[in-house]
Amino acid sequence: MNLLLVDDEVAMVQIMKEAVDWKRQGIKELYTAHNADEAKDILESTKIDILVCDIEMPGESGLELIKWMEDIYPEIISIILTGARIPLAMLLTHAGMGLNGIWWALSLTSIVKGIIFTLTFRQTSRTKLN
Numbered sequence: 001m002n003l004l005l006v007d008d009e010v011a012m013v014q015i016m017k018e019a020v021d022w023k024r025q026g027i028k029e030l031y032t033a034h035n036a037d038e039a040k041d042i043l044e045s046t047k048i049d050i051l052v053c054d055i056e057m058p059g060e061s062g063l064e065l066i067k068w069m070e071d072i073y074p075e076i077i078s079i080i081l082t083g084a085r086i087p088l089a090m091l092l093t094h095a096g097m098g099l100n101g102i103w104w105a106l107s108l109t110s111i112v113k114g115i116i117f118t119l120t121f122r123q124t125s126r127t128k129l130n
Contacts, residue, residue: 001026001027001028001049001050001119002027002028002029002030002031002046002047002048002049002050003022003027003029003030003031003048003049003050003051003052003115004031004032004033004039004042004043004046004048004050004051004052005017005030005031005032005033005052005053006032006033006034006035006036006038006039006051006052006053006054006057006062006065007034007053007054007057007081008034008035008054008057008058009054010034012054013032013034016052017030017032025115025116025119026116026119027050027115029046031046031048035057035058035059035060036057036059036060036061036062036064036065036068037059037060039051039053039065040065040068043069043072043073043076048073048076049076049077050076050077050078050079050115050118050119051066051069051076051077051078051079052078052079052080052081052115053065053066053078053079053080053081054080054081055080055081062080062081063080066078066080077118077122079115079118
C-alpha cells in the first residue's frame with residue numbers, strides 16, 4: 001500500500017510523516033505534497049492506495065482535489081482532515097464530494113487507526129473474494 005499525505009502546513013505533514021511507523025502499519029511507500037498540484041503530479045505518476053488530505057489549502061481545496069481524484073482514480077481511498085465542527089462535517093459528507101463518513105474527533109492516533117482499519121477491511125475483502 002502506498003500513502004499520500006497532502007497538507008499545506010509543512011509542519012503537519014512532517015509530524016504525520018515522522019510520528020508513525022508507516023512500514024509497520026503496512027504502508028510500503030509514503031509520499032507527501034503541500035498543495036493539490038503537487039498531489040496531482042504524484043497521483044498521475046505513482047500508484048497511490050490511500051490519500052490523506054487537508055480540506056482547506058490555498059488554491060485548490062482538499063475537496064476539489066478529492067472530487068478530481070474520484071473521477072480518475074475511484075479505487076483510491078480518501079481520508080480528509082478538517083477542523084470544521086461536526087454539523088459542517090456532516091453536511092460535507094452528503095455533498096457529493098466522494099466522502100464516505102467523518103471522524104468525530106481528530107488526532108494522529110485516530111488517523112493511524114483509520115488507515116489500519118481501511119487496510120484490514122481491504123485485505124479481508126480480497127481474501128473473501130478469492
